[in-house]
Amino acid sequence: MTAKNAFYAQSGGVTAVINASACGVIETCRKHSDKIANVYAGRNGIIGALTEDLIDTNQESAEDIAALKNTPSGAFGSCRYKLKSLEDNKREYERLIEVFKAHNIGYFFYNGGGDSADTCFKVSQLSEKMGFPVQAIHVPKTVDNDLPITDNCPGFGSVAKYIAVSTLEASYDVRSMAKTSTKIFVIEVMGRHAGWIAAAGALVEDYGIPVVTLFPEVEFDQKKFLAAVDAKVKEHGYCTVVVSEGCHWPDGKFLAEQGTRDDFGHAQLGGAAPVVANMIKEALGYKFHWAVADYLQRAARHLASKSDVEQAYALGEAAVNMALEGHNSIMPTVVRESSSPYKWSIGMAPLSEVANVEKMMPMDYISDDGYGITDACKEYLYPLIQGEAYPEYDENGMPRYVTLKGIAVPRKLADFEI
Amino acid sequence: MTAKNAFYAQSGGVTAVINASACGVIETCRKHSDKIANVYAGRNGIIGALTEDLIDTNQESAEDIAALKNTPSGAFGSCRYKLKSLEDNKREYERLIEVFKAHNIGYFFYNGGGDSADTCFKVSQLSEKMGFPVQAIHVPKTVDNDLPITDNCPGFGSVAKYIAVSTLEASYDVRSMAKTSTKIFVIEVMGRHAGWIAAAGALVEDYGIPVVTLFPEVEFDQKKFLAAVDAKVKEHGYCTVVVSEGCHWPDGKFLAEQGTRDDFGHAQLGGAAPVVANMIKEALGYKFHWAVADYLQRAARHLASKSDVEQAYALGEAAVNMALEGHNSIMPTVVRESSSPYKWSIGMAPLSEVANVEKMMPMDYISDDGYGITDACKEYLYPLIQGEAYPEYDENGMPRYVTLKGIAVPRKLADFEI
Numbered sequence: 001m002t003a004k005n006a007f008y009a010q011s012g013g014v015t016a017v018i019n020a021s022a023c024g025v026i027e028t029c030r031k032h033s034d035k036i037a038n039v040y041a042g043r044n045g046i047i048g049a050l051t052e053d054l055i056d057t058n059q060e061s062a063e064d065i066a067a068l069k070n071t072p073s074g075a076f077g078s079c080r081y082k083l084k085s086l087e088d089n090k091r092e093y094e095r096l097i098e099v100f101k102a103h104n105i106g107y108f109f110y111n112g113g114g115d116s117a118d119t120c121f122k123v124s125q126l127s128e129k130m131g132f133p134v135q136a137i138h139v140p141k142t143v144d145n146d147l148p149i150t151d152n153c154p155g156f157g158s159v160a161k162y163i164a165v166s167t168l169e170a171s172y173d174v175r176s177m178a179k180t181s182t183k184i185f186v187i188e189v190m191g192r193h194a195g196w197i198a199a200a201g202a203l204v205e206d207y208g209i210p211v212v213t214l215f216p217e218v219e220f221d222q223k224k225f226l227a228a229v230d231a232k233v234k235e236h237g238y239c240t241v242v243v244s245e246g247c248h249w250p251d252g253k254f255l256a257e258q259g260t261r262d263d264f265g266h267a268q269l270g271g272a273a274p275v276v277a278n279m280i281k282e283a284l285g286y287k288f289h290w291a292v293a294d295y296l297q298r299a300a301r302h303l304a305s306k307s308d309v310e311q312a313y314a315l316g317e318a319a320v321n322m323a324l325e326g327h328n329s330i331m332p333t334v335v336r337e338s339s340s341p342y343k344w345s346i347g348m349a350p351l352s353e354v355a356n357v358e359k360m361m362p363m364d365y366i367s368d369d370g371y372g373i374t375d376a377c378k379e380y381l382y383p384l385i386q387g388e389a390y391p392e393y394d395e396n397g398m399p400r401y402v403t404l405k406g407i408a409v410p411r412k413l414a415d416f417e418i
Numbered sequence: 419m420t421a422k423n424a425f426y427a428q429s430g431g432v433t434a435v436i437n438a439s440a441c442g443v444i445e446t447c448r449k450h451s452d453k454i455a456n457v458y459a460g461r462n463g464i465i466g467a468l469t470e471d472l473i474d475t476n477q478e479s480a481e482d483i484a485a486l487k488n489t490p491s492g493a494f495g496s497c498r499y500k501l502k503s504l505e506d507n508k509r510e511y512e513r514l515i516e517v518f519k520a521h522n523i524g525y526f527f528y529n530g531g532g533d534s535a536d537t538c539f540k541v542s543q544l545s546e547k548m549g550f551p552v553q554a555i556h557v558p559k560t561v562d563n564d565l566p567i568t569d570n571c572p573g574f575g576s577v578a579k580y581i582a583v584s585t586l587e588a589s590y591d592v593r594s595m596a597k598t599s600t601k602i603f604v605i606e607v608m609g610r611h612a613g614w615i616a617a618a619g620a621l622v623e624d625y626g627i628p629v630v631t632l633f634p635e636v637e638f639d640q641k642k643f644l645a646a647v648d649a650k651v652k653e654h655g656y657c658t659v660v661v662s663e664g665c666h667w668p669d670g671k672f673l674a675e676q677g678t679r680d681d682f683g684h685a686q687l688g689g690a691a692p693v694v695a696n697m698i699k700e701a702l703g704y705k706f707h708w709a710v711a712d713y714l715q716r717a718a719r720h721l722a723s724k725s726d727v728e729q730a731y732a733l734g735e736a737a738v739n740m741a742l743e744g745h746n747s748i749m750p751t752v753v754r755e756s757s758s759p760y761k762w763s764i765g766m767a768p769l770s771e772v773a774n775v776e777k778m779m780p781m782d783y784i785s786d787d788g789y790g791i792t793d794a795c796k797e798y799l800y801p802l803i804q805g806e807a808y809p810e811y812d813e814n815g816m817p818r819y820v821t822l823k824g825i826a827v828p829r830k831l832a833d834f835e836i
Contacts, residue, residue: 014594016587044597073590079598161815169434169717172491172819176432179462180497185713206814208821271710274689291712292689295603299587303720305815385815390808396624397723397803399583401590403626 004106009042011112014074015155017312024316045079067402072301113142124329149349150333157308160200161385178238184288188273201242216246306387342383422524427460429530432492433573435730441486442734463497485820490719531560542747556749567767568751575726578618579803596656602706606691619660634664724805760801
């Protein structure tokens, strides 16, 4: 059998460790160059496949590929682009087959979250439905931690560690200032549908911090919330609030959509944090500070979780090995063997059971009052933030992150409009 | 001579390394217990002195005091409280003398920024004006980096490192997403009067990032700014914007004071970042993300600069040694011997030349177009962010930060209303 090429692409919101998965895929393929000649990376995800914009990873040095393990973001570019069903969009699937044939691609590794698993699942059906042999393996990635079957998703552990540590640090700060100045610190975290990241902020309760957490799973009750904050301030002198961007009123309206307008009457897109902070100030009079972590949280490779980096790499490695074993339409998963001490192994899930299934946070992870997390949740979270995996720093004091050469494979086909 | 006690307090906004200065003060005092019997720390700054709320640091273990070096925030509590002049507020000065006498305090170490230097200067005059012998030494601290004479201020280097690294990481993120999604990332940083911290964000230009920086020193010109951002996006596909909280219009109004109101007509306190992001969206149509780092930046001990931690400790140590040499009304300073390689030593400045003097960023540190920094600025900044000084982490994956016992010295005096 002649060696085929592999296609690899990154999809959806990027993370601090998605490049570690890329590193796992490429380094493992290179170990099997008798079976996989080259890894062609799609520039900007599946768009790179559709437009025949493929990056020749064989032109990247072993050092640069290894450095991906410590570099945040998506080194090949990502995209937000979901393929329609085969029935509704035959043109794009035919184009994929055309590109795969032209470049002798027999393996399709797609690194992403829920939407990407769906795309990968559709590609995996090409063999059967369109008679073209390609093995499609999904490499899980999402800070939202909402893929099913796998115990957790690469990217989440590092965000969780960043938010837990940053919330602790900022809480120490407000504690220092509370006597004569700031008494409330509000931090807004990602998570539109699920409160996994907010739950990581709630871990600071174990470190003596009075904290009220607002989850997307719990409808916002202004009166009850203000009473909870006031009680904490009266007892401790200060209070930290962790608010998920997905926190919403009973009618489904996000707190962030408070309808703020500027002097000209233009609607303003704000955050949930300033809304909550102003609400506290108005009702209780406490001085506040607020932060919106946004991309800082999911890009914070400088404080990545060691277990997260290792799992991201291992899942990329496993994807290639599973492909070489002949599997198609599957996703390698993290299986938790034990929480204390933390032990995990790699499992395998069929993509038919992954695509379009969203794993929510169990309701028994949220405390009875709705503002904290339970011991079960803590037992789940701590292993995921264990260990540090620092990048190297250069002589300036800046991290050594790699930017790849990104040389394109020569095109063989006509242009394609997407 | 009987050993006297020392008073130490933290003042103003806290930092990632102010406790390293506390560690330097206390450990050095302990080495000279023949001359300094105990360090009494003011709980919540000068308020602790006025209300006779003193923390007995001799009851803290050597391990806990050493752990201060790696713990962010103000371990003894800080305050925003500025003493008036001796003429206008004799009552408070008389109270200070009463407390100092009651607790045999002969040394006054005050750890803070510009306002605190002024308080320390006033206390230093007690000897002369009120006939009470106390040596007052100011230990510099401020993320604003605006104290005169000293080359830089402890606290700033760590914020600068955090902002430079975080801006780089988030820029990699938006670069990954730019093809089909977010093209603009806006990060808001501290600095109401001076653009030192914003300048640290601008360092990412050296790492290939298209960045437009908005300094408080440069009046905001909306048309010119939007043109600068648009040019970067057209050339690179994306653009990062670093905006100082102090960025303002020609009439002096902060960008953050955009006059936003909620549905009920209440004025909203927003950030500059969402204002800038919305402005770009409206004029140029680019999808954006924005972050407000707020306390996260000044509390980020997890990414402290090694030179900053070392200087913070050394200045605390030097303050005690200078006191033991008989000095009064002075501040130890950082003297830069060379930038490359970075070499520094400790100097000494009279408080009369420090109090109420604000050091601005030199205008030749800002590039001609007003949106970047010059080589001179980079040469100044890089040494301050060099090296990493990580805290230890516990088995959960959280940093080992110390919370002191904080046992109060028994009171000897009547209550005092502040």
